[in-house]
Amino acid sequence: MTLNTETKPATLLLPRWIATAVPGQSLLTSQGVLIVDGLIREIAAQAQLLASYPDAEQIELADHLLIPGLVNLHCHAAMSLLRGVGDDLPLEQWLASRIWPLERELLSESFVYDGSLLAASEMLRAGITTVNDMYFFPEAGIEAMRVAGMRVSAGLIVIDFPSAYAHHAEDYLRKGMAIRDRWRQDPRVSFCLAPHAPYTVSDAVLEQLGVLSAELSLPVHMHLHETAFEVEASLRLHGLRPLQRIAKFGLLGPDLIAVHAVHFNEADMAMMAAAAAHVAHCPHSNLKLASGFAPIDALLKAGVNVGLGTDGAASNNRLDLLAEAASAARLAKAVAGDASAFSALEVFHALTLGGATALGLQDRIGSIEQGKQADLVAVDYSTLDAYPCMDPLSHLIYVCGREQVSDVWVAGEPVVRMRQPVSLAFNQQIDRLRSRLPLWQNQVVSALNGLDRSKLV
Numbered sequence: 001m002t003l004n005t006e007t008k009p010a011t012l013l014l015p016r017w018i019a020t021a022v023p024g025q026s027l028l029t030s031q032g033v034l035i036v037d038g039l040i041r042e043i044a045a046q047a048q049l050l051a052s053y054p055d056a057e058q059i060e061l062a063d064h065l066l067i068p069g070l071v072n073l074h075c076h077a078a079m080s081l082l083r084g085v086g087d088d089l090p091l092e093q094w095l096a097s098r099i100w101p102l103e104r105e106l107l108s109e110s111f112v113y114d115g116s117l118l119a120a121s122e123m124l125r126a127g128i129t130t131v132n133d134m135y136f137f138p139e140a141g142i143e144a145m146r147v148a149g150m151r152v153s154a155g156l157i158v159i160d161f162p163s164a165y166a167h168h169a170e171d172y173l174r175k176g177m178a179i180r181d182r183w184r185q186d187p188r189v190s191f192c193l194a195p196h197a198p199y200t201v202s203d204a205v206l207e208q209l210g211v212l213s214a215e216l217s218l219p220v221h222m223h224l225h226e227t228a229f230e231v232e233a234s235l236r237l238h239g240l241r242p243l244q245r246i247a248k249f250g251l252l253g254p255d256l257i258a259v260h261a262v263h264f265n266e267a268d269m270a271m272m273a274a275a276a277a278h279v280a281h282c283p284h285s286n287l288k289l290a291s292g293f294a295p296i297d298a299l300l301k302a303g304v305n306v307g308l309g310t311d312g313a314a315s316n317n318r319l320d321l322l323a324e325a326a327s328a329a330r331l332a333k334a335v336a337g338d339a340s341a342f343s344a345l346e347v348f349h350a351l352t353l354g355g356a357t358a359l360g361l362q363d364r365i366g367s368i369e370q371g372k373q374a375d376l377v378a379v380d381y382s383t384l385d386a387y388p389c390m391d392p393l394s395h396l397i398y399v400c401g402r403e404q405v406s407d408v409w410v411a412g413e414p415v416v417r418m419r420q421p422v423s424l425a426f427n428q429q430i431d432r433l434r435s436r437l438p439l440w441q442n443q444v445v446s447a448l449n450g451l452d453r454s455k456l457v
Contacts (some may be wrong), residue, residue: 015032067368068365141154155319161200222258293331
């Protein structure tokens with residue numbers, strides 16, 4: 001069959017297995033995926049596709065599992081430049097004595113661009129094709145992700161204190177809306193309203209965000225119930241748990257992405273489920289900051305959609321979503337006292353379609369289906385440390401890491417081949433970044449040395 005491919009050549013991927021992430025669909029064997037103009041045109045037996053489309057570029061993936069691109073549902077990408085600055089500190093101290101003081105000293109468009117570029121390089125090679133980012137100077141983050149070829153859901157950050165980016169909540173919102181207007185036609189860019197947390201945003205601003213979210217159909221991406229201290233402070237100051245408080249302002253609904261959700265009780269989970277809200281689960285950050293153990297099995301049983309996030313490299317310290325998946329599965333079993341909790345299939349859904357659904361992008365990405373964007377990842381099972389393989393999907397969660405990711409496509413375009421970024425423009429930017437990283441490290445060290453030593457525990 002001859003294809004009319006006016007913009008992009010047709011590509012035929014021929015993997016050993018395909019995990020589609022389509023609910024209820026079994027693992028596919030000896031099937032192929034035809035990509036035309038960035039979309040998945042057909043999924044069928046390899047022999048049939050080879051006979052029907054002899055002119056398509058053929059990519060043999062004989063020992064690979066093909067999966068949808070991973071969705072990182074919560075990240076502060078630019079904080080890759082702050083990797084390791086606040087290790088072994090609890091969240092409140094980590095924020096107050098390290099992160100916020102360093103951001104006051106270092107924040108700039110160039111800091112965010114370079115930090116986001118560094119994060120994009122790490123994420124792409126880990127099979128992450130979409131990132132839900134929350135940080136200052138979001139336009140610089142968008143530009144870095146677009147150079148990398150990734151999809152980005154850019155958080156339009158709102159917080160009640162000034163920064164180098166904006167002076168007050170209204171200024172944050174005004175700048176965020178202007179960025180959305182400039183980028184809203186880009187097919188790889190979407191947006192979330194991103195109030196930092198209930199304890200850093202006033203009632204008046206929360207109410208305004210509730211109206212904006214409803215009017216513009218924008219998801220709300222927010223740290224919520226991350227620590228016991230946060231919940232206790234909210235009860236003391238407002239007489240309400242944080243989830244109850246934001247619900248007053250219309251923020252609890254199908255557009256809410258609650259990040260961390262560690263300290264949810266049964267009533268909170270029932271509220272989340274009734275509202276069809278979503279959770280971004282970040283197990284490594286929760287563990288490292290000793291925030292606690294999110295009740296993932298209980299959330300799933302309540303009917304809450306769960307996605308996975310890495311958080312930022314300052315609190316993780318790796319942007320490795322497959323590593324998060326393995327930890328998430330094991331932790332959920334230990335917390336629930338049930339070895340079947342958060343099964344490999346459920347974790348796989350969280351990595352892919354669960355994250356896409358939380359972002360409102362489930363019709364475009366998150367699963368391997370005809371008509372969807374060809375955001376795809378090939379995971380190489382030929383290495384000795386991947387043998388023997390009894391169940392490819394279970395293997396993905398419990399055995400494989402980012403080192404097994406060999407090839408990545410976004411909208412049908414190869415962005416990683418044989419574990420290396422493809423784009424000339426991106427590689428040029430990475431080369432430029434390499435020369436700047438020692439300068440950034442020196443600036444971070446200098447800023448650390450300038451902080452009040454009494455606060456650096």
